[in-house]
Amino acid sequence: MRHLTLSALAVAAFCGAPAIAQDAATAGPGQAVDMVLLPKFLGILPFDQAHRGAQEAHAELGNPGELLYTGPTPENSVAGQIEILTTAASQGRDVVLLSNNAGDQIVPAAQAAQEAGTRVVTWDSPIPSGEGESLFVAQVDFAEIGVVMADMAHSIMDGEGQFAILSATPDAANQNAWIAAMQAALAADEKYAGLELVDTVYGDDQSEVSYNRALALVDAHPDLELIMAPTSVGIVAAAKAMQDEGLCDRVKVSGLGVPAEMVSYTLNGCAPQFALWSFVDLGYLAYYVGYLLATGAIEAAEGQTFEAGRMGTYTIERDPTRDNGLRVLMGPFTVYTAENVEAAAQ
Ligand code: RAM
Numbered sequence: 001m002r003h004l005t006l007s008a009l010a011v012a013a014f015c016g017a018p019a020i021a022q023d024a025a026t027a028g029p030g031q032a033v034d035m036v037l038l039p040k041f042l043g044i045l046p047f048d049q050a051h052r053g054a055q056e057a058h059a060e061l062g063n064p065g066e067l068l069y070t071g072p073t074p075e076n077s078v079a080g081q082i083e084i085l086t087t088a089a090s091q092g093r094d095v096v097l098l099s100n101n102a103g104d105q106i107v108p109a110a111q112a113a114q115e116a117g118t119r120v121v122t123w124d125s126p127i128p129s130g131e132g133e134s135l136f137v138a139q140v141d142f143a144e145i146g147v148v149m150a151d152m153a154h155s156i157m158d159g160e161g162q163f164a165i166l167s168a169t170p171d172a173a174n175q176n177a178w179i180a181a182m183q184a185a186l187a188a189d190e191k192y193a194g195l196e197l198v199d200t201v202y203g204d205d206q207s208e209v210s211y212n213r214a215l216a217l218v219d220a221h222p223d224l225e226l227i228m229a230p231t232s233v234g235i236v237a238a239a240k241a242m243q244d245e246g247l248c249d250r251v252k253v254s255g256l257g258v259p260a261e262m263v264s265y266t267l268n269g270c271a272p273q274f275a276l277w278s279f280v281d282l283g284y285l286a287y288y289v290g291y292l293l294a295t296g297a298i299e300a301a302e303g304q305t306f307e308a309g310r311m312g313t314y315t316i317e318r319d320p321t322r323d324n325g326l327r328v329l330m331g332p333f334t335v336y337t338a339e340n341v342e343a344a345a346q
Helices: 002-015 045-060 074-090 103-115 142-156 173-188 207-220 232-244 259-267 279-294 341-345
Strands: 035-038 067-069 095-098 119-123 135-138 161-167 195-202 224-229 252-255 274-276 305-307 313-315 326-329 334-336
Touching: 035 045, 035 074, 035 279, 045 067, 045 279, 074 095, 074 103, 095 103, 095 279, 103 119, 119 279, 135 279, 142 173, 142 195, 142 224, 142 252, 142 274, 161 173, 161 207, 161 232, 173 195, 195 207, 207 224, 207 232, 224 232, 232 252, 232 259, 252 274, 259 274, 259 334, 259 341, 279 305, 313 326, 334 341
Parallel strands: 035 067, 035 095, 095 119, 119 135, 135 326, 161 195, 161 224, 224 252
Antiparallel strands: 274 334, 305 313
């Protein structure tokens, strides 16, 4: 066996091939790893679901260290995330699991944390430049999100009409990447030629701001047929705004949302289709990655394969959706309609 492995390695080296897949690394339970789960901000369901997944992994691995779930307010997200990351490093926490809402502004704090021995693993929303993060746990492929949103728009608008995007914050790396991916998808296929993106606005992942921005979009664009909101906060606010104003026959809502929050709007036709992934699983997988890195069971390196408990085997790869950075790809995506939303909302 040893002989075979060595010759396989020699061939891989000779061919310039990437490192051959090793046996999947597994987590050694019971080791003390102090973790911080740092969402964009506190107070919304998807991040609480991710916390649940992380708690599940924490208990399963019997980690005697602490799992701290903390975050800023939505109004102070950028400065608050940088401050919490900096504090976590100065307190000697082993890992910060970060859903980044600060774009590349967080890079100096992330680099300083890494230098102080605190691993920074991003999930949900990466550091755009990849600087300062060990790797990104991607919920789904970011290019695919663009195609899914383009297809939902195409289907809801029957291939033709004006639509606008209601996003989260202007710095949100995940939403910005998804919007760019949607624009690329629209440009790449003739079938979308009838869809016209007329505006992009930001509701800052705050309900009231998003609600008002949705209404302003309708005022500004009398022929608007769809608001595409790639944010769980924005999509609910936009659907409520259209419902409250009796506009659902004219202007539909779609995007990324949590089934439990969207079910009534999907059943009444205001938001006929939307998509999401499991935030519970995302929190669970991100926790595993952080634990495996901190305990030395894996390295943040391309080709590294590992087991993540009930979720199975993953391999670290180059992130094809960024110029620089590594990722672990989770998936899958689910598109929700009146057919399946009730079951998912349980
Ligand atoms: C909001 C946040 C989060 C995003 C979802 C879809 O909850 O902006 O980062 O993944 O929407």
